[in-house]
Amino acid sequence: MAGTQEAQTRPVKDWLRRLGTRIGLGIAVLGLGSCTPTSRPQLPVALNSYYTDEQPAMSGDGRFLAFVSNRDGTRSILLYDLQRKQFAQLPRLNRKDAIAETPSLSYTGRYLVYVASDRGRPEIELYDRITQRTQVLTGGYRGWVRNPNISSDGRYVVFETGRRGQWDIEIIDRGPGIELDRPNGS
Template identity: 40%
Template sequence: MNYKFSIILFLCSILLTGCFGYPRLLSYPFDPGGRSLNSFASELNPQISGRYLVFTTDRRGSQDVYMFDTVTRNLVDLPGLNSFDMIASHPAASENGKFIVFTASREGRANIIFYDRDVRQSRNLTGNLQGEVRNPTISADGSRIAFEYSNNGQWDVLVYDRFGQKLNIPQDPS
């Protein structure tokens, strides 16, 4: 099956709730110049949150994080986020699109990166962890980040606040 066709099918399977509660499909034109959602490059790991769609793409020769605003139908500028020496994957955004988290690999080491669009700064949340990290997600308000962590072959879920502090979640809330 054609790779682009697979991506289009996947994106078409992402449903949004319409005004009357019925689903509607995302449909955006193809832009050969790479200035829209769909392009000649590989678009990977799409995640939708509120009006924003975040994904990774290799449009500029490295795998970077992009954000698309489904209301304005434009890419959102993310200054200071991407770099040529980093491979980005598995992005997620807060509901208002202010915060983005993703996995970034440099020199074979993966970390969870938190980006604040208002101040245009990134923060490595997991630089002090010994072990592997992957698959971050962020709460709707951007206050908590959950991700997978392994330092002994077993994958566990850790939850951090957006300042990089580990949160202790009770095992038995009763």
């Protein structure tokens, strides 16, 4: 009697096992689809994700968060607006031929400095969100550079340099003629 009952339930168990495998494969395929690199995240979007996000820097007013991410298949600097809960556009900042790292923001996030490496040589670059232009600050500079940090008003950039065969600290004064980053233009 036990053998016939087991024989009757075997087709049901086999069917359930096949159904579970199909459902499991469907979930696995859906999971793989969500890890595929896409263009810039859609707006609005949550800050945290399944991507590698690192090297965060916050603007002085606490509104913007810059960080390095691989969300679109390459290491790029992203800027997240914490008030609007969406990513800010950074036209012409991230280049496919360069690796960007260690961002730093001025007070309102107008100026962003970072290290960009193309052709194996790191340079400190400054991006102005108003003009949407990038300026190389250490072009032709002798020695290695790393870890830039911009003052809250955007005038000074401090960084580490290996110019003398050891890590030292240097400061770039962008000059009195630049437009300073001040809250509400004050």
